Amino acid sequence: MSLPSIVVLISGSGSNLQALVDNQGSDYKISHVISNKKAAYGLERAAKASIPTSIHNIVPYKKRHPDDVSAARADFDKELAQKIKELKPDLVVCAGWMHILSSECLRPLREAGIPLINLHPALPGAFDGAHAIDRAYDAFQKGEITKTGCMIHWVIEEVDRGEPLLIKEIEMKKEESLDDLEARIHSVEHVAIVEGTKMALAHRA
Numbered sequence: 395m396s397l398p399s400i401v402v403l404i405s406g407s408g409s410n411l412q413a414l415v416d417n418q419g420s421d422y423k424i425s426h427v428i429s430n431k432k433a434a435y436g437l438e439r440a441a442k443a444s445i446p447t448s449i450h451n452i453v454p455y456k457k458r459h460p461d462d463v464s465a466a467r468a469d470f471d472k473e474l475a476q477k478i479k480e481l482k483p484d485l486v487v488c489a490g491w492m493h494i495l496s497s498e499c500l501r502p503l504r505e506a507g508i509p510l511i512n513l514h515p516a517l518p519g520a521f522d523g524a525h526a527i528d529r530a531y532d533a534f535q536k537g538e539i540t541k542t543g544c545m546i547h548w549v550i551e552e553v554d555r556g557e558p559l560l561i562k563e564i565e566m567k568k569e570e571s572l573d574d575l576e577a578r579i580h581s582v583e584h585v586a587i588v589e590g591t592k593m594a595l596a597h598r599a
């Protein structure tokens with residue numbers, strides 16, 4: 395019986411992709427990596443692991459719709475969904491994927507029975523969206539919070555509001571630099587992304 399296959403979406407360094415690569419083989423295999431940025435170092439990580447990659451970048455869609463960004467995004471999302479459907483994965487993992495997916499992408503995947511999960515470097519409902527670590531650090535400096543964390547959640551249209559599968563809390567430390575906090579969060583993420591992926595696949599079984 396073949397292992398469940400996952401497609402991983404990235405936009406940058408791919409350290410979380412690397413964690414998935416390093417732990418594949420017993421519970422899942424990575425069938426494809428898609429990046430929305432051609433310069434993403436994660437593409438090199440995938441190539442080194444002999445994992446097929448493709449780039450799905452917004453620029454050609456903006457050229458197709460020079461005066462209508464929402465049309466460009468809708469086309470981008472529709473064709474991303476088509477690409478993913480053709481790969482027939484059991485699960486899509488957003489691992490540092492920095493593009494908000496609209497219903498143009500999520501609806502066809504939902505209809506095809508292909509779920510998505512996302513790694514977000516914050517606690518549920520705390521710092522939705524981009525730059526969550528910086529925002530948590532600032533809030534800690536202001537005395538507004540004492541802890542942060544990361545989570546793996548199902549992806550729905552409402553950004554970072556899908557049901558959490560896995561939550562890892564991280565206590566914040568006085569005098570700690572942003573870089574050091576970020577490093578601690580990333581190390582927790584690298585465990586969470588593998589654990590959360592296995593949980594999501596077990597949920598489907």
Ligand SMILES: Nc1nc2c(c(=O)[nH]1)N[C@@H](CN(C=O)c1ccc(C(=O)N[C@@H](CCC(=O)O)C(=O)O)cc1)CN2
Binds near residue numbers: 496515549
């Ligand atoms: N519909 C959903 N799409 C995405 C989700 C989600 O839960 N629902 N998770 C995100 C990942 N993410 C946070 O975890 C996130 C990524 C990017 C952004 C964002 O503001 N993106 C901007 C572009 C930013 C850039 O290019 O630097 C945008 O899409 O216009 C917010 C949250 C993945 N998608």
Ligand SMILES: NCC(=O)N[C@@H]1O[C@H](COP(=O)([O-])[O-])[C@@H](O)[C@H]1O
Binds near residue numbers: 404408410489
């Ligand atoms: N809102 C989504 C978001 O901020 N995702 C974050 O992007 C980074 C990707 O790192 P990586 O490219 O090294 O895996 C990770 O910290 C992940 O939590």
